[in-house]
Amino acid sequence: MSALELQSLLPQIILALGATTVLMLGAWYPSRKWILGGVVIALFAALSAGLMTPAVPEVGNLYSTGSYARFFVVLWSLLGALSLLLSLRYAEIHDLPGSEYCALILFAICGMSLLSAATSLIGLFLGLEAFTLVFYILIAFKREDSRGAEAGLKYLVMGAVATGFLAFGISLIYAASGSFHLPEAFAGLEQAGGMRPLGLAGWALMLVAIGFKVSLAPFHLWTPDVYQGAPAPVTGLLATGSKGAVFASLVPLFAALGPLKADLEQVLWLLAALSLLAGTFAALPQRNLKRMLAYSSVVHMGYLMIGLLVGGSEAHRALLFYLISYAFATLAAFGVLTSFSRVDDEPQEYADFRGLGYLHPRRSSLLAACLLSLAGIPPLVGFFAKFGIIAAALKGGYPGLAVIAVLAALTSLYYYLAPIVVLFMQQRDARQLRRGCRHEYFVLALCFSAILLLGVYPAPLLDLLTGILP
Amino acid sequence: MLENYLPILVLVGIAFAFAVAVVILSRLVGPNKPNDIKLAPYECGMPLLSSARDRFSIKFYIVAVTFIVFDIEVAFLYPWAVVFKQLGWYGAVTMGIFLFVLIVGFVYEWKKGALEWE
Amino acid sequence: MLSILFYLFATVAIFSAFYVTKARNPVNSALCLVTTFICFAVLYITLDAPFMAAIQIIVYAGAIIVLIIFVIMLLNLGTAVKKRYTHALAWGAALSVIMLFITNTFIRRGVPTGKLGDVTTQMIHSYGHTELIGMALFTEFLLPFEIASILLLVAIVGAIILSKRQV
Numbered sequence: 001m002s003a004l005e006l007q008s009l010l011p012q013i014i015l016a017l018g019a020t021t022v023l024m025l026g027a028w029y030p031s032r033k034w035i036l037g038g039v040v041i042a043l044f045a046a047l048s049a050g051l052m053t054p055a056v057p058e059v060g061n062l063y064s065t066g067s068y069a070r071f072f073v074v075l076w077s078l079l080g081a082l083s084l085l086l087s088l089r090y091a092e093i094h095d096l097p098g099s100e101y102c103a104l105i106l107f108a109i110c111g112m113s114l115l116s117a118a119t120s121l122i123g124l125f126l127g128l129e130a131f132t133l134v135f136y137i138l139i140a141f142k143r144e145d146s147r148g149a150e151a152g153l154k155y156l157v158m159g160a161v162a163t164g165f166l167a168f169g170i171s172l173i174y175a176a177s178g179s180f181h182l183p184e185a186f187a188g189l190e191q192a193g194g195m196r197p198l199g200l201a202g203w204a205l206m207l208v209a210i211g212f213k214v215s216l217a218p219f220h221l222w223t224p225d226v227y228q229g230a231p232a233p234v235t236g237l238l239a240t241g242s243k244g245a246v247f248a249s250l251v252p253l254f255a256a257l258g259p260l261k262a263d264l265e266q267v268l269w270l271l272a273a274l275s276l277l278a279g280t281f282a283a284l285p286q287r288n289l290k291r292m293l294a295y296s297s298v299v300h301m302g303y304l305m306i307g308l309l310v311g312g313s314e315a316h317r318a319l320l321f322y323l324i325s326y327a328f329a330t331l332a333a334f335g336v337l338t339s340f341s342r343v344d345d346e347p348q349e350y351a352d353f354r355g356l357g358y359l360h361p362r363r364s365s366l367l368a369a370c371l372l373s374l375a376g377i378p379p380l381v382g383f384f385a386k387f388g389i390i391a392a393a394l395k396g397g398y399p400g401l402a403v404i405a406v407l408a409a410l411t412s413l414y415y416y417l418a419p420i421v422v423l424f425m426q427q428r429d430a431r432q433l434r435r436g437c438r439h440e441y442f443v444l445a446l447c448f449s450a451i452l453l454l455g456v457y458p459a460p461l462l463d464l465l466t467g468i469l470p
Numbered sequence: 471m472l473e474n475y476l477p478i479l480v481l482v483g484i485a486f487a488f489a490v491a492v493v494i495l496s497r498l499v500g501p502n503k504p505n506d507i508k509l510a511p512y513e514c515g516m517p518l519l520s521s522a523r524d525r526f527s528i529k530f531y532i533v534a535v536t537f538i539v540f541d542i543e544v545a546f547l548y549p550w551a552v553v554f555k556q557l558g559w560y561g562a563v564t565m566g567i568f569l570f571v572l573i574v575g576f577v578y579e580w581k582k583g584a585l586e587w588e
Numbered sequence: 589m590l591s592i593l594f595y596l597f598a599t600v601a602i603f604s605a606f607y608v609t610k611a612r613n614p615v616n617s618a619l620c621l622v623t624t625f626i627c628f629a630v631l632y633i634t635l636d637a638p639f640m641a642a643i644q645i646i647v648y649a650g651a652i653i654v655l656i657i658f659v660i661m662l663l664n665l666g667t668a669v670k671k672r673y674t675h676a677l678a679w680g681a682a683l684s685v686i687m688l689f690i691t692n693t694f695i696r697r698g699v700p701t702g703k704l705g706d707v708t709t710q711m712i713h714s715y716g717h718t719e720l721i722g723m724a725l726f727t728e729f730l731l732p733f734e735i736a737s738i739l740l741l742v743a744i745v746g747a748i749i750l751s752k753r754q755v
Contacts, residue, residue: 027577027582060730061728062731063731104742130738133743134742137745137746140750176702178702178704475633525661525662526658526661528662530661530662531662531747532751532752535743537651538652538654539744541646541651542651546733548639548642548718548722549718549725550722550726552718552719552722564726564730564733567734568736571738572740572741574741575740582748584747584752
């Protein structure tokens with residue numbers, strides 16, 4: 001571990017050190033203002049990742065410092081900063097300890113940026129654990145809330161089992177190839193043009209764990225309860241950052257796997273198709289916005305899985321574009337829920353929203369815009385994202401999946417339009433909710449402009465993604 | 471190498487055999503005339519107040535978790551200690567960073583009053 | 589001799605692991621888990637990994653079991669009522685038999701042995717297992733080691749936040 005390596009890892013060190021400092025200072029001077037300090041630290045980490053040229057391409061054979069990794073450090077830091085800004089008022093009205101909350105979110109960002117930079121299986125495991133451990137705590141952060149405790153317990157028990165699967169899978173791959181480092185670890189799995197049984201078993205176990213972490217179809221059962229029970233800003237980060245970071249790490253993982261991916265293709269196909277179908281059918285009858293978003297996220301993960309399955313730089317670019325568009329729209333949707341939240345609870349049943357569009361026109365329209373973007377309505381970014389994935393599926397020779405994806409997109413209009421109808425078309429009997437604060441409006445405006453601008457003019461982001469893909 | 475562990479194996483074997491033998495022998499040889507008072511748990515001759523299966527206070531939990539965390543920290547110290555001379559200052563600094571982070575956690579815990587019995 | 593030892597302790601491990609799920613009193617489950625851990629420790633010793641055996645005893649059979657017992661006491665679970673036979677049980681059994689079968693054919697199809705590493709039994713005997721682990725931990729795997737300290741810090745913070753009445 002040399003000074004050059006430390007310099008290359010500076011953004012993560014800033015995050016971890018900043019979190020520790022906030023934690024310590026907050027123990028002596030408890031205040032919710034520390035959350036603003038956390039925003040500054042996250043922005044600082046993003047700046048250092050964006051502007052500084054790392055001295056070494058890879059730190060300790062574990063984490064890459066290439067442009068791909070740095071892009072995601074910037075992205076997760078910005079997402080973390082946004083969700084911290086969102087949480088400022090939320091923490092106040094729910095009386096959450098500010099410095100701990102802030103420190104935990106910073107640790108989570110650190111873990112996510114490590115995960116998406118991982119070039120070794122052990123780096124992958126540690127990055128994943130770093131932020132899952134934080135989420136176990138954050139989900140149950142409101143201790144008086146029994147639903148939050150239930151969600152925390154569910155995520156903890158299932159997450160621990162998934163971690164066990166991941167560790168076992170990694171150990172089998174290590175046993176077969178004798179290396180944790182990505183290209184070597186997968187090169188050692190080859191045998192007569194295919195994957196060795198030991199490698200297949202390892203990958204099967206790893207896919208179970210990955211499926212759990214990003215809630216792919218047979219492993220998605222925790223999602224609605226956890227989304228519903230967790231505090232809204234935490235759910236926002238869980239839905240965007242934690243799932244996104246796993247996918248960001250999967251892209252180089254599958255790129256390193258190379259032609260051996262052919263052996264996994266059927267399983268990946270099944271995961272993608274099942275996620276699209278199960279998520280769609282489960283989302284249809286929902287009358288709770290958080291649960292609906294949970295099931296719809298399963299569908300979105302199915303779309304991302306298509307990008308992963310097709311492979312190649314174009315499909316991967318479509319995947320990352322989809323990931324970013326999904327992240328902004330989802331974060332904004334949970335941001336609106338956060339700003340609507342009352343002292344005693346968060347309005348999330350559709351009944352709570354009836355006619356809310358007339359009482360709070362700006363935030364309601366923004367929520368509608370996010371939902372429309374997630375549904376893939378043309379001027380918004382979601383349309384291009386879905387289009388890119390489906391085009392990639394067709395080009396890559398997966399017409400069946402493309403058909404399922406189109407059908408899922410069409411059906412999704414029903415469940416995305418349902419809350420919008422409730423917001424605007426029904427007579428008003430909603431209670432007046434509290435006014436938002438400046439921080440929340442700022443975050444929401446930023447997300448909205450991202451959704452709109454990227455939808456109208458996606459070329460710069462696409463160029464950037466082409467540039468960073470390994 | 472493995473024969474170093476032979477005494478432990480022998481000890482385990484003797485302990486197991488002794489336990490089994492005591493149970494079986496007392497069953498075979500000893501008289502068995504139970505009544506209510508004989509079957510009650512013995513608490514220094516005092517009459518029983520309540521069931522021993524009582525709910526613990528949550529305060530014990532925090533002690534247990536703290537114990538686990540610092541136990542794992544100690545587990546990392548063993549391999550460090552045996553190669554300390556070879557690593558020299560390098561080992562001292564790297565272990566120092568590790569311990570620093572954990573001491574931060576310890577100070578935090580102390581400050582929050584988790585070590586006090588409220 | 590070694591294989592007799594292996595089969596002895598592996599059988600005990602499997603049976604006590606089974607009894608962990610089977611026992612109706614949670615404290616009995618926890619004690620069976622200790623037995624399983626101790627058997628694992630013995631298996632580690634037969635694999636020339638005495639340090640892992642010690643860690644298994646110190647961390648798992650010591651600390652983690654303490655936590656499990658505490659949680660059992662906290663929840664005051666008592667004994668579970670005996671469950672009747674359910675279809676879920678039959679499905680589970682059928683699935684595990686199929687899994688066993690698949691694993692068997694799977695292993696026979698290819699070479700199940702892995703790649704040998706640099707560390708040999710000779711090296712472990714001459715140099716020492718703990719020393720080898722120490723050197724690897726502080727050279728090749730230094731960064732994971734330091735990240736582990738962050739994970740432990742998060743665990744401390746989480747324990748205090750979730751269990752302390754007044755943070």
